[in-house]
Amino acid sequence: AQKITQTQPGMFVQEKEAVTLDCTYDTSDQSYGLFWYKQPSSGEMIFLIYQGSYDEQNATEGRYSLNFQKARKSANLVISASQLGDSAMYFCAMREGRDDKIIFGKGTRLHILP
Amino acid sequence: DAGITQSPRYKITETGRQVTLMCHQTWSHSYMFWYRQDLGHGLRLIYYSAAADITDKGEVPDGYVVSRSKTENFPLTLESATRSQTSVYFCASLESGGPYNEQFFGPGTRLTVL
Numbered sequence: 001a002q003k004i005t006q007t008q009p010g011m012f013v014q015e016k017e018a019v020t021l022d023c024t025y026d027t028s029d030q031s032y033g034l035f036w037y038k039q040p041s042s043g044e045m046i047f048l049i050y051q052g053s054y055d056e057q058n059a060t061e062g063r064y065s066l067n068f069q070k071a072r073k074s075a076n077l078v079i080s081a082s083q084l085g086d087s088a089m090y091f092c093a094m095r096e097g098r099d100d101k102i103i104f105g106k107g108t109r110l111h112i113l114p
Numbered sequence: 115d116a117g118i119t120q121s122p123r124y125k126i127t128e129t130g131r132q133v134t135l136m137c138h139q140t141w142s143h144s145y146m147f148w149y150r151q152d153l154g155h156g157l158r159l160i161y162y163s164a165a166a167d168i169t170d171k172g173e174v175p176d177g178y179v180v181s182r183s184k185t186e187n188f189p190l191t192l193e194s195a196t197r198s199q200t201s202v203y204f205c206a207s208l209e210s211g212g213p214y215n216e217q218f219f220g221p222g223t224r225l226t227v228l
Binding site for chain 2 (some may be wrong): 029033035037041044045050052069091093095099100101102103104105106107
């Protein structure tokens with residue numbers, strides 16, 4: 001069974017609009033962490049944001065925020081005021097407390113339209 | 115240079131040959147990971163290591179061997195390369211504990227098996 005599910009293979013969004021990228025996860029651990037990474041066409045992996053399972057507040061980093069809904073096992077990435085440079089592949093990942101492996105979803109390709 | 119490096123960056127080999135991909139990090143991070151990235155599959159975990167001399171299987175370990183005799187190095191060996199192992203390979207490191215929850219990635223190695 002997939003541990004990390006990203007249901008949107010691709011998305012097209014108009015510049016300056018807000019974007020929500022979906023991520024659901026599956027774990028029975030109480031302690032876990034959720035990550036989002038950006039991969040532009042150049043190929044490097046860029047860390048965006050992290051949310052711990054015990055964090056009471058949703059994580060925010062500049063224009064990025066993580067909409068963490070623990071009961072729904074959902075960790076959606078929200079990008080406010082999208083820019084052309086946000087066009088990239090976005091990956092959601094999870095680290096489980098039981099074994100510390102970090103598993104990635106299949107990704108969502110985001111296209112920002114001018 | 116500080117950071118995480120991978121070598122070679124590009125490699126072409128033939129079916130049946132042994133290939134070793136190198137990964138070196140300068141931070142003395144405890145954790146290191148190997149992923150492969152294929153279209154439609156996102157990043158899949160091959161092996162990971164919590165410390166020197168401690169390694170564990172990930173999602174797709176078959177056909178690969180790892181070792182970690184020193185904290186800073188985590189080589190990945192394909193003992194007898196197959197065409198299905200054509201992929202982009204990423205190495206990553208992570209410090210454990212504290213507020214640090216960013217997985218740092220190397221630039222990737224593009225491997226082609228003919």
